[in-house]
Amino acid sequence: MTKRQADVVVVGGGLIGAWTAFxxxxxxxxxxxxxxxxxxxxxxxxxxxxxxxxxxxxxQYPLSLRSQALWEDIENLIGDRCEFHQSGHLYIAFNAAxxxxxxxxxxxxxxYGLTIEHLxxxxxxxxxxxxxxxxxxxxxxxxxxxxxxxxxxxxxxxAAKALGVEILEHCTVTHARRDGAGFIVETADGRSxxxxxxxxxxxxxxxEIAEMFGESAPLFPAGPPQFVTEPFPYFLFxxxxxxxxxxxxxxxxxxxxxxxxxxxxxxxxxxxxxxxxPSKTLAAMRHLAAVVPALRHCHVIRVWSGxxxxxPDMIPVIGPxxxxxxxxxxxxFCGHGFQIGPGVGLCLSEMICDGRTETPLxxxxxxxxxxxxxxxxxxxxxxxxxxAAEKGGPWARRASPSPAAARxxxxxxxxxxxxxxxx
Numbered sequence: 056m057t058k059r060q061a062d063v064v065v066v067g068g069g070l071i072g073a074w075t076a077f078x079x080x081x082x083x084x085x086x087x088x089x090x091x092x093x094x095x096x097x098x099x100x101x102x103x104x105x106x107x108x109x110x111x112x113x114x115q116y117p118l119s120l121r122s123q124a125l126w127e128d129i130e131n132l133i134g135d136r137c138e139f140h141q142s143g144h145l146y147i148a149f150n151a152a153x154x155x156x157x158x159x160x161x162x163x164x165x166x167y168g169l170t171i172e173h174l175x176x177x178x179x180x181x182x183x184x185x186x187x188x189x190x191x192x193x194x195x196x197x198x199x200x201x202x203x204x205x206x207x208x209x210x211x212x213x214a215a216k217a218l219g220v221e222i223l224e225h226c227t228v229t230h231a232r233r234d235g236a237g238f239i240v241e242t243a244d245g246r247s248x249x250x251x252x253x254x255x256x257x258x259x260x261x262x263e264i265a266e267m268f269g270e271s272a273p274l275f276p277a278g279p280p281q282f283v284t285e286p287f288p289y290f291l292f293x294x295x296x297x298x299x300x301x302x303x304x305x306x307x308x309x310x311x312x313x314x315x316x317x318x319x320x321x322x323x324x325x326x327x328x329x330x331x332x333p334s335k336t337l338a339a340m341r342h343l344a345a346v347v348p349a350l351r352h353c354h355v356i357r358v359w360s361g362x363x364x365x366x367p368d369m370i371p372v373i374g375p376x377x378x379x380x381x382x383x384x385x386x387x388f389c390g391h392g393f394q395i396g397p398g399v400g401l402c403l404s405e406m407i408c409d410g411r412t413e414t415p416l417x418x419x420x421x422x423x424x425x426x427x428x429x430x431x432x433x434x435x436x437x438x439x440x441x442x443a444a445e446k447g448g449p450w451a452r453r454a455s456p457s458p459a460a461a462r463x464x465x466x467x468x469x470x471x472x473x474x475x476x477x478x
Contacts (some may be wrong), residue, residue, distance in 0.1 A: 057247065061087040061221075064240045064250040065406060066228050066264055068092075069099035069255035070204075071385045071392060073211040074400025075254055077133070080218035082408045087248055088212075088220055089240070091227040092327070095208025097258055098392070101329075101361030103281060103303060103315045105294055106200040106394045107144050108169055110160040112370055114418035115395065116167040121414055122398025126200060129397075134331040137206040142305065143293040144199030145183070147190050147346065154192040159460035160298075161194045171196055185290060185347055201294055203304055204393060225356050228257075231267045233262045233379055242364070252381045252407050259324045261372075261386030265421065268379045272424045273367055274387055278314050278322040278329030278360035282339050284353040286310030295346065300436060302342035312353060314343055319390075322362040329360040365389045369431040373399055373419035375406065383407065389434075 063079055064070045067091025076088045106126055111119050130136045148154040161171045174182070174194040179190050216222055223242075230241040233254060238253045255264040259276040291306035304314035316339030322329040336355055344351035366372070366387040376382035383406065385399050392399075398414065405412040 058239070058249045059087070059247070060249045061085045062250060063252045063254060064089065064238065064248050064292065065254040065256060066231070066240070067255070067261065067386075068094040068212065068222065068224065069097060069256065069258050069392075070095065070208045070210075070211065070396040071099075071101075071388070071399050072254065072256040073208050073386075074397050075256060075385065075403045076220045076400075077211055077215040077218065078400045078404035079407065080215055080220045082404055084404075084408065086215070086220045087250070088215070088222045089226050089228055089242065089248075090222070090224050091257075091260070093125075093224050094175070094212045094222065095205075096361070098278075098361040098363030099208045099396075101281060101359055102204050102205050102279065102390070102393050103305075103440075104204045104304075104393065105144070105303065106139075106202060107294070107296075108199050108394075109144055109146055109164050109171070109194060109196045110298075111164075111391070112418075113163050114415070115370075115391070116163070116169075117400065118373075118395050118398045118414050118416070120167060120169075121401070122395045123198065123200075125397035125401065126202065126394075129202070132397075133210050135206070135210040135214075137210050138203035138307075139200060140202070141198065141200040143195055143197045144195045145293045145295045146196075146298050147186070147193045147295065148298050149189050150191060155333065157192060157194050157298050163473075169196060173315075183389075185349055187346055189345070193291075195293065199294065202393075205392075228264065231264060233268070233381075236381075238381065252383065254383045254385065254403060254407075256385040258386060259322070259362045261364060261384065265376075265384060265386075265403065267381055268376060270347060270376060270384075270421055271376050272372055272387060272421055273428075275365045275367070276322045276324045276362050277319040277365050277424055278331075278362055279317070279319045279390060280331045280335040280339065280358065280360050282314050282316065282336060283353050283357050284312040284314075284350070287312060287350065287353055287354050291347070294387045296344070297346060300433065302339060304343055304346075311356075312343070313348060314339055314374065316342060319365075322360070324362050327362070329362045331358045331360050332440065363388065363392075365434065366428075367434050368423075368428050369429040369434050370405060371419055372421045374416040374421070377420065377422040377425075 062084040065088045174193045190251040262274040294305040296303040402412040
């Protein structure tokens with residue numbers, strides 16, 4: 056077997072892997088990016104496209120703000136705007152307890168310099184007359200934005216390729232090991248690559264790569280159901296999210312409403328499936344109608360999802376391996392990876408090229424899973440978890456698909472909603 060040499064091998068061609076390869080190539084490194092399917096096919100290309108700064112884990116703000124600056128410069132970076140739009144993000148509360156949660160989120164955001172507008176019922180009625188009168192409070196962050204996830208990862212990959220990155224699609228890594236001062240990576244089609252550094256950004260499959268080096272994390276595969284409606288008269292300018300997590304939605308200039316519905320659905324990384332049960336479509340539309348009554352008769356025209364990795368504390372793993380020098384992990388982004396993707400890629404490139412990064416990554420160390428990690432409240436609330444996994448205890452090991460999760464769930468045709476009389 057002939058071994059080909061690179062400075063860095065990146066495993067996983069999602070947004071994290073593509074940005075990491077791009078920034079490494081800008082520093083003159085020879086990079087091979089290996090993707091088992093096609094670039095951006097899973098959660099990187101099937102997510103909601105939200106670039107939300109509000110409501111993040113406090114330790115993530117330095118990374119998140121650094122990443123947002125890169126998003127704001129995306130056209131200069133890669134030559135493609137990817138429908139980046141600074142729409143702002145409206146977080147909504149429907150009772151006193153939710154309002155208290157909003158205010159707590161806002162206080163953290165403001166402590167990191169983010170501008171937050173605090174809105175009461177009168178403000179909401181004046182600025183957003185389409186909003187349900189049940190809303191009692193909201194916060195608005197004008198710097199928050201959106202982009203089109205279907206466009207971004209392929210565009211970053213094209214820019215990386217133009218800088219010399221070799222991108223291998225439909226190529227599965229079967230073995231990876233430390234070899235002297237570097238690494239050997241072998242693929243199912245018989246190829247072998249040597250490198251000085253290895254980046255594990257394999258998404259929901261990253262646990263398998265970590266285990267090759269004696270590390271583990273309780274990675275849970277899931278898919279956030281996504282929906283799009285028929286075009287509707289354009290009137291929704293910000294992204295809108297209920298703080299209880301039931302729904303997040305935005306309207307694109309063509310008029311379609313894009314929304315995500317929770318709880319998330321168990322996915323099958325073995326059969327590469329992330330089905331969306333019809334009940335999720337109905338529930339998502341009920342939640343949407345509760346926030347914007349004028350949309351109660353929109354027609355859903357398409358549903359989809361992708362496979363992404365979640366960790367019980369809802370905090371990703373980012374940074375150096377705790378067992379193997381030269382190995383870097385970036386996985387388990389828990390639905391937050393789209394916004395911080397450019398920043399993660401830049402930080403990893405700095406750690407590989409310079410041995411350090413100015414952005415603190417200590418909260419994201421994989422070493423935290425050597426002890427007990429408590430489940431985050433959002434993790435408990437936002438998942439339909441397989442019963443078999445629940446019987447196995449509080450995520451003591453990396454979850455494998457149970458028979459219930461692995462079964463194919465038939466997808467029915469999207470329901471036809473009665474037409475809105477105002478149209």
